Every structure is written in structure tokens, then in C-alpha cells.
Amino acid sequence: MSVRAVAGIVGGLAGGLVFGILMAMMGMLPMIASLVGSTSAGVGFLVHMVISVLIGLALTIPGAALLQGSVMKSALVGALYGMLWWVLGPLLIMPAMMGMPLFALGAASVTSLVGHVIYGFILGLVAALVVRRRR
Numbered sequence: 865m866s867v868r869a870v871a872g873i874v875g876g877l878a879g880g881l882v883f884g885i886l887m888a889m890m891g892m893l894p895m896i897a898s899l900v901g902s903t904s905a906g907v908g909f910l911v912h913m914v915i916s917v918l919i920g921l922a923l924t925i926p927g928a929a930l931l932q933g934s935v936m937k938s939a940l941v942g943a944l945y946g947m948l949w950w951v952l953g954p955l956l957i958m959p960a961m962m963g964m965p966l967f968a969l970g971a972a973s974v975t976s977l978v979g980h981v982i983y984g985f986i987l988g989l990v991a992a993l994v995v996r997r998r999r
Contacts, residue, residue, distance in 0.1 A: 867998045868924045871931070875942075875991030876920020879983040880913045886979050887912065892972075899961060916983065919949055924991050935992045942988020943981045950980035 887893050893908030900911055923945050924931065931938040954976045955967045 866925075867995055868928045869921060870998065871928075871991035871994040872921035872924035873917055874920075874994050875924065875987040875989075876917040877913065878990040879920065879942075879946075879986035880916025882986055883916070883979045883983040884909050884912050886982070890975060892976075899958070915953075916987075920987050920991065923987065924995075928995075931988065931992050931995060935989060935996070938992030939985050939989040942984040942986070942991070944984065945988065946980040946982070946984020947977070949984070950977045953980070 884893075887896070888905065888909065893905040893912065894903045895908070896912050897904050897908035900907065902908070923942070930941045954973060955969075958964075959966050959968065
């Protein structure tokens with residue numbers, strides 16, 4: 865398996881785990897589970913982790929050049945990437961799938977933004993460390 869794929873998987877799992885814990889504390893996992901027709905927090909966590917890995921791979925495989933340089937730069941690139949996925953995920957894709965208004969902003973969306981930034985920061989940080997270690 866390529867170093868970039870391993871970096872995306874490990875970084876996605878690390879960021880997803882932290883973000884998933886935050887989502888569990890806020891009671892958001894049943895909403896994630898609803899994407900697959902469930903209300904179980906456990907199913908929501910599993911769905912969230914799969915999405916986290918896929919989004920991690922989407923950064924590290926085509927965008928490996930973005931993770932060059934310092935580890936902190938990579939973490940900041942990851943945080944910006946998390947912001948992008950905040951717009952794409954909870955503001956656009958999820959509401960569209962659930963028949964809800966797109967780009968609805970409120971307290972929950974601001975909390976979600978913080979979680980996505982944390983996820984991306986950890987993704988970028990861990991992915992950069994994996995790449996450096998495997999060289």
C-alpha cells in the first residue's frame with residue numbers, strides 16, 4: 865500500500881476518532897446514522913469513521929504535495945481542508961440527502977465547523993507524520 869494511502873487512512877482514523885468523540889458528546893451520532901436508515905449512535909459512529917477515512921484518502925492521495933514542508937503547515941492545510949468539508953458535508957450534502965434546507969447556519973453548524981477544523985488539523989498532522997516516518 866502506498867505511503868499516501870496509509871497516511872490518509874491513519875490520519876482519517878485519528879481525526880475521525882477525536883471528532884467522533886465530540887459528536888457523541890453532543891448527541892449528533894444518531895443524525896449521522898440516519899444517512900443509512902438507522903438511529904443507533906454506534907452505527908452513526910461507524911458511518912462517521914468510514915467517511916473520515918474516505919475524506920482522509922481524498923486529501924493524501926491526490927493532494928500529497930500539499931502535505932510537504934513542516935508538520936505544522938500540513939496541520940494547517942488539514943484544518944482548511946476540514947473547513948471545506950464542513951461546507952460540503954453538513955451544509956450541502958447531508959441536508960440535500962435528508963431533504964433539509966441547504967447552507968442553514970446556526971449554533972449546531974458552528975459547533976460542526978469547530979469539529980471539522982479539529983478533524984482536518986489532526987488529519988493533516990498525523991498524515992504528515994506518517995509520511996515522514998515511512999520515508
